[in-house]
Amino acid sequence: MRRLIAWLDGARARAAPALRSPRALPALAALVGLVALVPRWGFAVEEHPPRLYVFGDMALYLERGVALAQRARTAWDTFTPPGYPALLALLHAAAPGDLALVGACQAALGALTAALTALFAYRLDRSLAVAAIAGLATALYFPLVFYAGFVLTETTFAFLLLLFAWIELRALEHGRDRGRAALGLAAGGVLGLAVLVRPSLLAFLPWVAFRAARGAGADRRVAGATLLACALVIAPVSAHTSWLLGRPALVATNGGVNFFLAHSACRSVRSAAGGEVVEVSTHYNRTHFERRCELPQPFLDEGAYYRAGVAEIAEHPGRLLRAWRGVAEGLGLAPRRAWPNQPFWPGSVEHEAVLDASSRLFVPVVLLPAIVHAIARARRGRGGASRDAGPGADTSDCARGIAWAILASVGVVLYVYNGNPRVRVSSDPLALALAASAWAAAARRLLGSFALSHASRRAGPP
Numbered sequence: 001m002r003r004l005i006a007w008l009d010g011a012r013a014r015a016a017p018a019l020r021s022p023r024a025l026p027a028l029a030a031l032v033g034l035v036a037l038v039p040r041w042g043f044a045v046e047e048h049p050p051r052l053y054v055f056g057d058m059a060l061y062l063e064r065g066v067a068l069a070q071r072a073r074t075a076w077d078t079f080t081p082p083g084y085p086a087l088l089a090l091l092h093a094a095a096p097g098d099l100a101l102v103g104a105c106q107a108a109l110g111a112l113t114a115a116l117t118a119l120f121a122y123r124l125d126r127s128l129a130v131a132a133i134a135g136l137a138t139a140l141y142f143p144l145v146f147y148a149g150f151v152l153t154e155t156t157f158a159f160l161l162l163l164f165a166w167i168e169l170r171a172l173e174h175g176r177d178r179g180r181a182a183l184g185l186a187a188g189g190v191l192g193l194a195v196l197v198r199p200s201l202l203a204f205l206p207w208v209a210f211r212a213a214r215g216a217g218a219d220r221r222v223a224g225a226t227l228l229a230c231a232l233v234i235a236p237v238s239a240h241t242s243w244l245l246g247r248p249a250l251v252a253t254n255g256g257v258n259f260f261l262a263h264s265a266c267r268s269v270r271s272a273a274g275g276e277v278v279e280v281s282t283h284y285n286r287t288h289f290e291r292r293c294e295l296p297q298p299f300l301d302e303g304a305y306y307r308a309g310v311a312e313i314a315e316h317p318g319r320l321l322r323a324w325r326g327v328a329e330g331l332g333l334a335p336r337r338a339w340p341n342q343p344f345w346p347g348s349v350e351h352e353a354v355l356d357a358s359s360r361l362f363v364p365v366v367l368l369p370a371i372v373h374a375i376a377r378a379r380r381g382r383g384g385a386s387r388d389a390g391p392g393a394d395t396s397d398c399a400r401g402i403a404w405a406i407l408a409s410v411g412v413v414l415y416v417y418n419g420n421p422r423v424r425v426s427s428d429p430l431a432l433a434l435a436a437s438a439w440a441a442a443a444r445r446l447l448g449s450f451a452l453s454h455a456s457r458r459a460g461p462p
Helices: 002-020 022-047 057-070 075-079 083-094 100-125 128-140 142-147 154-173 177-197 199-214 217-245 255-263 283-288 302-315 319-330 352-379 396-416 421-425 428-459
Strands: 268-271 292-295
Touching: 022 100, 022 128, 022 142, 057 075, 057 083, 075 217, 083 100, 083 154, 083 177, 100 128, 100 142, 100 154, 100 396, 100 428, 128 142, 128 428, 142 154, 142 352, 142 421, 142 428, 154 177, 154 217, 154 396, 154 421, 154 428, 177 199, 177 217, 199 217, 199 396, 255 268, 255 302, 255 319, 292 302, 302 319, 319 396, 319 421, 352 396, 352 428, 396 421, 396 428
Parallel strands: 268 292
Antiparallel strands: none
């Protein structure tokens, strides 16, 4: 036993420099990407091609994407955020009607997401071990593999989130002001594209604005550049959307009806005014309520549905507490239900067991360890945004800030709009990175305590 402990101590001492060296990071990220590509390619291209599952939201995205390639947008096109249909339009232009290209593209984006997760996770502890754990966990995380096989936004949005986070950290690490500004602008451009894919990410922008207003040094300048570029990407789309609707608007008009459903007791809501979309429901509403509601306004009238949702809350204040059930369901804590009332797994039911297990393990294995680790770091006084910049700068606090701010924005959206795990799954790579850091820290403490205890026993009583 003593020899084993001595060997472990020596191995840890010898491995420590290598596990913190950034030289092997590009190779590690490439390896993680290749590992991630194998299951995604097999699933999205061969086993579960998107062309076999075009219904509901998938059919709507595809119709909007093809329409973008063939005609000008109309008012009803604004009900769907334009980012993902724009990607589908590009793929349609390259290979008209070939959804195999969509599956291949999403497999590649999923592989890049895993590689970016490894690059991001390295910034949390400057540890290749943490980077490898986070990257491989993302590579093999089946919910992300699963969504690569649908005409849905999850894969594209996850890629943009991780790309933004990585570029933002690279901006802080750059040694020159011009380089930081350029990378900050690039990060903001990617963030703007992510907002166009899912406008719910607007809930993250206040954190960027806070850094731009109250940050210090390089962090403030990078955040300012990020916010500027993001606004420049969003503004033209918002202006065009407003012009189509004849009133001020952002990038999509489906927020109002989702807000109403989140705080009503309706199984679904139907618009008596008609239009291209006349009835909307969510899995939470379908599985908890029976009454079908009808409102006179078209779904494009966001203000009317926001007001109707506020009226529901005013009449039933308990709905504010009930909305936390949606958050719990969004975190994967919903009871398992038979198809088609599963929380967020569309399409094939062949992988239902592993998907359900992934959903249920998310909180105890991923989220809770990350939260406990964050609290422990805060108590030790390791928190706040990094103020230093330049090559080799410690951006671990900023990396954690980005990850937690994005996850917090997801929680806000789950509460305010839609308690659906689909809202959360694209940000799971960030949670996996935080969890990898937490589990690695726990392992280091355990090994340290074990070695200290053994050393104390060897020393004997004083």
